[in-house]
Amino acid sequence: MSRTRLFFNLIRADIKRLGRYIPSLLIAMLLILTLVLSAGSYLSKNIYKAEMYETAKIAYYLDEDGDERYINLAIDYLGAMKSMRETANIIEVGSVEEGYKLLDEKEVLFFIYLPAGFYKGIMTGDNPTINLVVRDTTTIAAYISNELFLSLAKYLAIAQAGIYSALDTAWAHEMSDNDVTRINNLSNKVFFEKVLGKDASINVVEATSEGSYSLKKHYEAAAIMLSLLFMAFILIPYIQNYGSGISHKLNAMKISKFHIFVSNFLCVLIAVYITYIPCWIAVSALNTHFNFKGLYTALLSVLIIALIISIIGSLCKSVFSGNLIMLFVAIAIAYVGGGIIPHAMLPSVIQHISDYMPGQYIISNLAHSLFG
Amino acid sequence: MFSIENISKSYGKNQVINNVSFYANEGEAVGILGINGSGKSTLLSCIAEKYAETGVGYLPQNNPLFDELKPVDNIRMWCSLKKGEIIERLNQSPLVELGVNEFMDKPVSALSGGMKKRLSLATVLINNPSILLMDEPFASLDLPAKQDILVYMQGFRAQGGTIIIASHDEEIFNFCNRVLLLKNGSLIDTNELRQNGISFVDMLRY
């Protein structure tokens, strides 16, 4: 009997062996699908969370300086900023002591103490010092708020520069007092109008496009990817269930480990694909949209998953180590591919590595195949 | 005559088989005697590998069977025949004497040691080899099972088949026409030693 014939016989025998594992695979996948579908609403609320920021509570104290016009202007300025309203929860306190007390009790993240004559001082260039006390500098809320303050400070600075420049120019050209007053008022108005009115320059639109998937669908695809990778727990015993007698005789008949690997890989590919089909059916039924193209476009992902399972199953000598290594690899692939934690929340170095790992491509391919 | 020439094998620096050559005539059974770890299994697997194209039948010590499959599928693994043809051959002489037909419906995992050995032999003999390489054919078999295998081997030899057996079981060497001793990687013909009254045990020991 030729080597080719023997190799063909090996593949046929492996496929026949696979028949005994298919029921276990399908049962395992059906259990997963039942769990995922029934827990779907909880998962969609929590696991798809891309919010990394909770509204920061900021307390402020504004020292009375007798000029309500300036006080109200400052407060209105802050309150008018949509970004402040959405990013921070601003509360007024009655004294500096009260502000520090709230900080100590962890009721607020920031305490801003605006000194007397603050706004007037800005206009006259005295630039009084704001005391900005933060409870915890390590939270992202602190950094977001810091960015906000920096932006607001930049506006103030630009406005100041503009007002001073306009006044200096007017004086340099010996304009009349009326003109100077008019230019002063205009230069004040024009920047604050631009800053306070900038929200009107933005048109907010929800991002949807053909060929792109929502974060929710991204995570559903990631869950399917993990489920297919976890079929390794049933397939690794299948790969390793070669008696030493078989391996010995195959080697003597010049069927090398590589041939055995190829035979295992083909069978694992078939097994993973068979396990993918119930996922496709379930997702299509839920979305009432059967994307038949998805039955073959998913082959690339199935191929990569089958390759990973085959390699680990062939390299490891026992079910124990094979399964634990598979778990580690599955979690690593999903994690780096943004399948467990949102991509934006991953450390920068991981985000860079992600482009060279299969995770994000498998998730993307599965999303296309499942959701059309 | 089946001539085996210049077989060598080493594992790292350890030269297990050192340029071994011997022959076996048609209808002859040659025994390879040696202690555990002397390289008997290695010698047989090297011969099987080198002469694979000449239709040698190789039966390793551990049964080359898939536990999950049925006997007929296991036989099919090692031949080019269809299922029906396999069953037909198993019902004809000489394979019918192996008695594999009695347990064709049981999965391999449910078979006894003797049944598994007979099935393993069937996977080799289904291709009608003229030369049979057997590695410890009687390992973990009870007396009736051993007897069955021995009877079959006698029939095979009587029909002109050549058998090369690696073993340390004395009973086998009573069956063999010649016994070669594998020691320190070389083969020694034990004919003269036996004629001088040295037992197999002493040959192995000294």
Added chain:
Amino acid sequence: MKIYNRFTVLTKRIFSKKLYICMLLLIVAITAIYKLLPAREKSAEIRVGIYMEDASDYADSFITDISKNNSLYIFYFTDSEEKLISDVQSGYAECGYVVPMNFFKDFIEGTNESNKVTLYVIPSTTLASAISETFFSSVITVCSYDILTTGTGLYDYEDEIKDRMDEYMKGDELFKVTAATDGSYDYKTTTYTIDLHIYELIILLLIFSGLLGYYSYAKDAEESIYIALRSSDRFILKTLYILTAILPITLVGVVCAVIASYSVSVILNILFCAVAVLLSTIILSFIIKKSTYLTKVLPMIMLVAIVVVFVAGIG
């Protein structure tokens, strides 16, 4: 003595699995390497996409200004609106801006009511307003001279105003926010780093190693090698299988926690989890007695564990 012997043999069995030990060492190595990385590599990048349709000089100045900003947000530019939308939708970018043709000119003149910046968000975007402040601070910086000139009507002194503004912006007379906490807002070099989720990985490996330890026992028991033992001995043996499976991971977890400078409470958590896994796997062994049933439910248990561990971690 028998228990000690069995414990030793089972431990040796675990440590003889070379690839598995390599994996454990790799986890330690990854933790150590990550610890040594500069803080910049360990911080999150909040990416914000921009697609620039405006091709004026203002756009060029804007690109220069926003690219050199040292803020928490990483602004990057896409070649098409479709790519921008795709990035936002997939969560790669927190949000995305499309700056239309002639936007800057219309913004300066106050005639951009029909020529607005499009801000693409997804339902879970929470930082769009905050990011918009940083975005618009660059817009206003770039347009500041012309805003002033147009707003005050000082067209004849355009160049003079520009020079004066530049001088003021470089000088010390303007209101500035400076770090009041000794540089702690240099988040990219000092404090704000994200921990690698090694702790969650260790917990998952603990859970799974316990289950697999029991699986190994069940498989061996099904081959009737322990059939001659008393039931109490078999129970102890089962416990030893699970314990020896859990121990290497626990050890690696503690080592990684020390390397990553986690608090003592994290180390105690790992130890507590190890005990919890041991006890719960023993309880599970009374429910699932066959190894074949265990393989069917293992994938589901693992998926649940991942969700619980990671969601509980970020929840």
